[in-house]
Amino acid sequence: MNNPFKLFFLFFSLLFLQVFILNNILLFDAINPYLYIVFVFLYPLKENKIPILFFSFLLGLGVDFFSDTGGIHAFSLTVIAYIRLFFVKVYFNKLEIDFPFFSLKTESFGKIFNYVVTLTVIHHFIFFSLANFSFHNFFNVLSNTFFSSIFTLFLYFIGSAIFTRNE
Template sequence: MTRDTLSIAIRFIFLLLLQVLVLNNINFFGYINPNLYILFVFLYPLEQKRTNFLIVAFLLGLCVDFFSNSGGINAAATLFIAYIRLYVLKLVLNKFDIDYKLFKLTSEQSIKIFIYIATLTFAHHFILFYLDYFSFKNLSLVLYKSFTTSIFTIILSILSLVLITKKKTV
């Protein structure tokens, strides 16, 4: 348990710094900045008690907000996907009860992993950009931005997942 906690803490700090110091300055095609920090939410171990998970996800978003001066938009979006994660997972894997202890994301089918990541990423980005623009007038712009940015976040997330799994099998 302590080893898990330590690895979660390291992942938290690493992803936060990677996001605010590197990824927030990429500006691919002028405006695309992948939000890889939500990989934290994808990888967080499944637990029966979700209180810690919700609070930690909220804090991660809040820390990103601290660095990017954006009020609470990252916190709100990250908390939302943290909350819906379990339901999305149940839906995608088509299971009603998941063995919480033994569950490992990387051992699932790759298409299912992809759908799981894509759904959560798009939900996160939509809330993020929607709260940023804060009006229905710009809905098409919000959808366009969330879609394009999602593509890059998804690609980066899957690449990172591949890297993580490779390391463990060697």
């Protein structure tokens, strides 16, 4: 995923998919998949965080613009883009030296699962906390986080199984 054209295509295809297809899916008036966060998972690891933060902010801002959500997608996506290196170090035991050679394809499913689930739940919790912005709705925040995370993770793992070739 180090090719700039692939990253450009990933950015705009995830934006298009989220805005025009996934934002129109609403199960039980509360469950919505947010698959655009895959951009953070697939962006190449680098010591310099500025590019991922910038592109994550732009992607979130694009989703916010079309969803009329006032910046909460941008904020929540930028937060997980900022903390992802910490979780790469925790779950995959990688150092800065390993970053140019890191790929999710080479890691075990258990490590990938923990990494993706953690970042997804953090993103969704921040997103729904800002969307509700009230302690009176805390149960709604937790239930929306839980069920939307399950739906997002289901789509992510199905999509990665379909689009990843076994080599």
